[in-house]
Amino acid sequence: xxxxxxxxxxxxxxxxxxxxxxxxxxxxxxxxxxxxxxxxxxxxxxxxxxxxxxxxxxxxxxxxxxxxxxxxxxxxxxxxxxxxxxxxxxxxxxxxxxxxxxxxxxxxxxxxxxxxxxxxxxxxxxxxxxxxxxxxxxxxxxxxxxxxxxxxxxxxxxxxxxxxxxxxxxxxxxxxxxxxxxxxxxxxxxxxxxxxxxxxxxxxxxxxxxxxxxxxxxxxxxxxxxxxxxxxxxxxxxxxxxxxxxxxxxxxxxxxxxxxxxxxxxxxxxxxxxxxxxxxxxxxxxxxxxxxxxxxxxxxxxxxxxxxxxxxxxxxxxxxxxxxxxxxxxxxxxxxxxxxxxxxxxxxxxxxxxxxxxxxxxxxxxxxxxxxxxxxxxxxxxxxxxx
Amino acid sequence: xxxxxxxxxxxxxxxxxxxxxxxxxxxxxxxxxxxxxxxxxxxxxxxxxxxxxxxxxxxxxxxxxxxxxxxxxxxxxxxxxxxxxxxxxxxxxxx
Amino acid sequence: xxxxxxxxxxxxxxxxxxxxxxxxxxxxxxxxxxxxxxxxxxxxxxxxxxxxxxxxxxxxxxxxxxxxxxxxxxxxxxxxxxxxxxxxxxxxxxxxxxxxxxxxxxxxxxxxxxxxxxxxxxxxxxxxxxxxxxxxxxxxxxxxxxxxxxxxxxxxxxxxxxxxxxxxxxxxxxxxxxxxxxxxxxxxxxxxxxxxxxxxxxxxxxxxxxxxxxxxxxxxxxxxxxxxxxxxxxxxxxxxxxxxxxxxxxxxxxxxxxxxxxxxxxxxxxxxxxxxxxxx
Numbered sequence: 001x002x003x004x005x006x007x008x009x010x011x012x013x014x015x016x017x018x019x020x021x022x023x024x025x026x027x028x029x030x031x032x033x034x035x036x037x038x039x040x041x042x043x044x045x046x047x048x049x050x051x052x053x054x055x056x057x058x059x060x061x062x063x064x065x066x067x068x069x070x071x072x073x074x075x076x077x078x079x080x081x082x083x084x085x086x087x088x089x090x091x092x093x094x095x096x097x098x099x100x101x102x103x104x105x106x107x108x109x110x111x112x113x114x115x116x117x118x119x120x121x122x123x124x125x126x127x128x129x130x131x132x133x134x135x136x137x138x139x140x141x142x143x144x145x146x147x148x149x150x151x152x153x154x155x156x157x158x159x160x161x162x163x164x165x166x167x168x169x170x171x172x173x174x175x176x177x178x179x180x181x182x183x184x185x186x187x188x189x190x191x192x193x194x195x196x197x198x199x200x201x202x203x204x205x206x207x208x209x210x211x212x213x214x215x216x217x218x219x220x221x222x223x224x225x226x227x228x229x230x231x232x233x234x235x236x237x238x239x240x241x242x243x244x245x246x247x248x249x250x251x252x253x254x255x256x257x258x259x260x261x262x263x264x265x266x267x268x269x270x271x272x273x274x275x276x277x278x279x280x281x282x283x284x285x286x287x288x289x290x291x292x293x294x295x296x297x298x299x300x301x302x303x304x305x306x307x308x309x310x311x312x313x314x315x316x317x318x319x320x321x322x323x324x325x326x327x328x329x330x331x332x333x334x335x336x337x338x339x340x341x342x343x344x345x346x347x348x349x350x351x352x353x354x355x356x357x358x359x360x361x362x363x364x365x366x367x368x369x370x371x372x373x374x375x376x377x378x379x380x381x382x383x384x385x386x387x
Numbered sequence: 388x389x390x391x392x393x394x395x396x397x398x399x400x401x402x403x404x405x406x407x408x409x410x411x412x413x414x415x416x417x418x419x420x421x422x423x424x425x426x427x428x429x430x431x432x433x434x435x436x437x438x439x440x441x442x443x444x445x446x447x448x449x450x451x452x453x454x455x456x457x458x459x460x461x462x463x464x465x466x467x468x469x470x471x472x473x474x475x476x477x478x479x480x481x482x
Numbered sequence: 483x484x485x486x487x488x489x490x491x492x493x494x495x496x497x498x499x500x501x502x503x504x505x506x507x508x509x510x511x512x513x514x515x516x517x518x519x520x521x522x523x524x525x526x527x528x529x530x531x532x533x534x535x536x537x538x539x540x541x542x543x544x545x546x547x548x549x550x551x552x553x554x555x556x557x558x559x560x561x562x563x564x565x566x567x568x569x570x571x572x573x574x575x576x577x578x579x580x581x582x583x584x585x586x587x588x589x590x591x592x593x594x595x596x597x598x599x600x601x602x603x604x605x606x607x608x609x610x611x612x613x614x615x616x617x618x619x620x621x622x623x624x625x626x627x628x629x630x631x632x633x634x635x636x637x638x639x640x641x642x643x644x645x646x647x648x649x650x651x652x653x654x655x656x657x658x659x660x661x662x663x664x665x666x667x668x669x670x671x672x673x674x675x676x677x678x679x680x681x682x683x684x685x686x687x688x689x690x691x692x693x694x695x696x697x698x699x700x701x702x703x704x705x706x707x708x709x710x711x712x713x714x715x716x717x718x719x720x721x722x723x724x725x726x727x728x729x730x731x732x733x734x735x736x737x738x739x740x741x742x743x744x745x746x747x748x749x750x751x752x753x754x755x756x757x758x759x760x761x762x
Binding site for chain 3: 406407409410411412413416417434450452453454455456457458459
Binding site: 029030032051056058060061062064065066068069070071072073074075076077078080094095098102224225226227228229230231232233234235236243244 | 496527529542545546547549550551552555557558559560561562563564565566567569570588591749750753
């Protein structure tokens with residue numbers, strides 16, 4: 001890898017730029033995108049940097065074309081990514097589904113903003129979290145990561161590429177306008193310290209290879225177009241040869257495998273960060289930018305004698321059901337802080353058992369004040385004390 | 388050098404995948420030498436595959452092959468005409 | 483091409499295919515593989531990308547690396563393939579609805595950019611797979627399931643559209659004109675840049691049956707009788723198709739423009755290295 005792809009050193013850069021640099025550092029050499037606030041900087045950075053490292057940048061005519069172009073590039077054997085925000089994310093949904101159905105690795109960065117519809121183009125939000133999970137039609141599982149800082153934008157974009165190749169699935173980086181536009185210290189390690197994603201190529205020759213026959217972890221190996229394997233790839237329900245098989249039995253087999261591929265491997269996919277959990281009576285669950293507010297609120301709560309802890313979801317999907325279920329039995333109350341009208345809190349409620357769940361919500365535009373989240377923690381602590 | 392009139396069609400010059408035929412009649416209609424006819428036979432789907440008019444002279448133009456949407460009809464290569472296959476121990480498809 | 487050679491190009495284990503009796507898609511597919519067999523191209527480098535519809539099913543029968551993508555999106559998918567691996571010979575094979583209605587935007591931009599690919603459009607004037615709805619190429623007055631009183635929308639003139647957007651090679655033939663169709667496809671495949679071949683095809687089941695062309699054979703005879711080969715200097719704006727009218731066929735243009743990749747490479751050499759020299 002050339003020197004220019006890994007800008008080793010300390011930088012002061014915003015989250016969008018850091019996402020682009022993360023992709024470049026781990027080998028992304030194709031970007032197709034469309035301008036949309038607040039994600040445009042990712043595309044602009046890629047437009048400047050990809051020609052420097054021998055990659056290709058193309059501005060497509062819309063987000064639908066962008067999503068398809070990165071799928072095509074992935075099938076040509078290249079690590080590819082795109083970036084967008086809410087309205088573009090909606091446009092990409094059908095073809096994220098194509099990526100899931102055809103098991104095409106790629107990375108989609110969503111720098112969230114206030115929605116719905118055109119909403120608040122220049123202001124933050126976390127309103128696409130459920131859409132990340134359920135936005136495309138049909139049954140599937142997806143992997144989504146939530147960076148809380150420009151450093152994490154760099155690190156988690158790399159993580160996204162690693163996961164997408166490992167599990168042959170599009171991986172979503174659910175950033176937001178605040179993280180995307182804030183400038184912070186980003187440390188880029190030396191090239192030999194950057195983990196590189198590995199495309200799982202077939203180990204047998206073309207006469208023996210069965211295109212969608214899974215390995216033990218339920219993930220099939222993936223040749224590239226032009227390798228001579230002459231495979232057929234379709235968005236239709238297909239059998240292990242890749243041939244369309246539009247019947248209930250084949251559908252059951254395929255959809256279950258696509259879902260189990262992620263579910264069965266979820267324990268290897270989860271990335272969580274816990275603070276103050278050893279003695280916590282109230283646990284805050286948060287992700288992305290609101291996790292930073294929640295952390296301050298946790299400190300303030302501790303100063304007021306409330307034993308508060310923070311579970312930060314770095315992987316938001318798959319959701320860590322077991323951890324939350326266990327956590328609910330270990331604490332007296334749960335608090336979820338997010339910048340939407342209640343999305344991840346629904347997942348928490350599903351696994352909270354009889355432990356009460358409180359939420360500190362705002363629909364976007366501004367992040368909560370730590371005091372707002374503290375107020376909810378205090379309410380939770382009071383309710384917990386009564387029970 | 389033989390002319391087209393010297394070529395004698397034998398029925399085993401046309402290879403028809405009868406079960407793949409969907410009876411569209413393109414080959415029958417557009418054969419310039421009127422070699423093909425609608426046959427009396429049915430295939431499993433109820434279509435009549437083409438039959439051969441033994442009196443007609445196939446010139447091996449291969450238009451039937453190109454016009455068949457089903458990849459269901461083939462004519463042998465010119466070099467296998469006039470019993471060359473039997474004499475030279477050649478297989479179908481070899482030149 | 484020898485009979486046994488078909489097996490190199492077609493997934494014969496999936497035949498007979500799903501297309502109706504009298505449908506022309508099989509002819510267009512056959513023409514494409516004849517053209518490929520006569521081109522100087524490695525079959526391992528050929529990629530077929532299709533969309534949704536009857537014509538889109540070609541990808542499933544072609545024994546090359548093939549991608550059956552979502553409705554209208556074959557062209558951007560193909561763009562990604564080609565740009566990531568320029569060695570690939572990318573052929574988009576799809577229908578009129580997929581390429582020009584839902585896919586219209588992608589067509590015009592790929593032509594504008596002169597993306598190096600060949601687009602083969604089977605134009606049967608209808609949405610066949612879904613039972614016969616009108617599309618953007620349906621001729622005026624045609625009866626379809628969504629134009630029960632006769633189509634009153636003007637259709638696209640595809641060669642005109644393609645040329646206006648910048649395609650460097652544009653040809654149209656019908657499924658009757660197989661020899662010319664093969665030749666056009668050969669030229670299109672060999673051509674650098676965005677090449678477009680329109681193949682007029684019967685659809686007896688859902689188009690012809692409602693418009694007095696009850697069989698594929700009737701349509702093919704019509705194509706034979708009513709096609710007019712264009713002469714040099716023909717104004718492509720006159721290439722529109724009406725029910726029962728003449729079909730203009732031939733090669734509408736064959737010109738040269740820099741491709742997207744030509745421009746990309748030039749930019750990389752001239753601009754990027756110059757900037758690096760300045761910085762260094």
